[in-house]
Amino acid sequence: MPLPIDLILIRHGQSEGNAAKRRSEKGDNSAYALLGGRHTRSFRLSEKGRGQAAQAGKWLKEEFTHGDNVPIFDRYITSEYVRAMETSALLDLPDATWFRNFYLTERDWGDLELCPDDERSEKYGKAMRMRNTEPFFWKPPNGESFAELCLRLDRVLFTLHRECSEMKVVIVCHGEVMRAFRVLIERMSQQKFKQIHNSKKTENRVNNCEILHYSRRNPQTGEISTHTxxxxxxxxxxxxxxxxxxxxxxxxxxxxxxxxxxxxxxPSVLE
Incomplete structure (x- = not known):
């Protein structure tokens, strides 16, 4: 069975963790102290993130509603992390019935999860340099490699193939998860993934409340393919x-x- 006719992936709005990282990049690590002792699962949206979610929901309703009162999508799925569920609710999609899926949770960054930028450089400099060299297979200390993230998302794609092939599906998830979906759906090579990972181009970032729309429907002709x-x-x-x-x-x-x-x-180094 093919993937859904339309698959819409949405990154959550700015979270408390995102806001803390932005401050840390400017030399202010005070927000990390406030988040200390909490697992990333429980981070809420910031005020900015709540506004982003509302704006994204407004756009989705304008983009996908066609003058009737039926639900916009056939299936609604969200990561079980709080910031994703909060985003899902604030999208305010009419008559939505959400399924929670723990396979959609963000990549596990292990010891680097709540680590300020300066501490990352001091304590984990060698590991961080290897990340840029081999980003697909690199694994954060006590964390999850990107390859491992792709393997668990295969389970989500299997469900979409089996249950949702003729549907329009929306998924609220995370930035790294959206990158992993790209690798799997587009069959992206490790070389291309590395280029995107190390790129400074704006199109290669995944912003908060960014929306990635995959479709089997040709936008010019309306013809539906068996492939996305x-x-x-x-x-x-x-x-x-x-x-x-x-x-x-x-x-x-x-x-x-x-x-x-x-x-x-x-290059070959041993004969």
Whole structure:
């Protein structure tokens, strides 16, 4: 069975943890002290995050409502982390009935979870440098690699294939989770993932309340494919509003020579 006709992924609004990290980047670590002793699961949205969620919900209703009073989506799914559930509620989607899914929770950052920026550099400098070298397989100390995150999200995709193939589905989740969905749905190579990870381009970030829309419906013709062939990124909580517009997904295939060119990118050191 194919994936849903339309799959809409939404990152939660700015959380207390996000706000603390922004302050830490400017040299103020006081917010981390307030969050100390709490698991990231329990972080609420900041005031800014609540506003972002309301704005995203307004945009979703304008984008997907067609003058009737029926629910906008066929299935509503949220991560079990509090910030995702709070975002889901504040989207204020009409007649929504939400399913909670713990496989959608954010990547586990282990010892780095509530670690201020300066402490990350001092205590975990070697580990952080390896992250930029091999971001797909790199694992935070006592945390979860991106590869492991992708493996657990396969379970979510399996459910979507099995139960939701003819549906329009909305999922509220997290930034790293959305990147992992991209890797899985687009069959993204590790090399491309590394380029995106290390990129400074705005389109390669996942902003709070960013919306990633995958579709099997051709936006030009309306024809429905058996494959998820189209994607669009939108940031309704940003001013000015930003979107990529619809883009065709091209999944890579490799010849023997293509594989060997990739192999040569890793120099041989022992014969």
């Amino acid at each position: 062939d189209w994607m669009k990124q939108s940031r309704p909580a940003n001013y000015p509003f930003w979107t990529t517009g619809w883009k065709k997904i091209y999944r890579p295939k490799y010849s023997n020579d293509d594989l060997m060119e990739i192999v040569k990118m890793s």
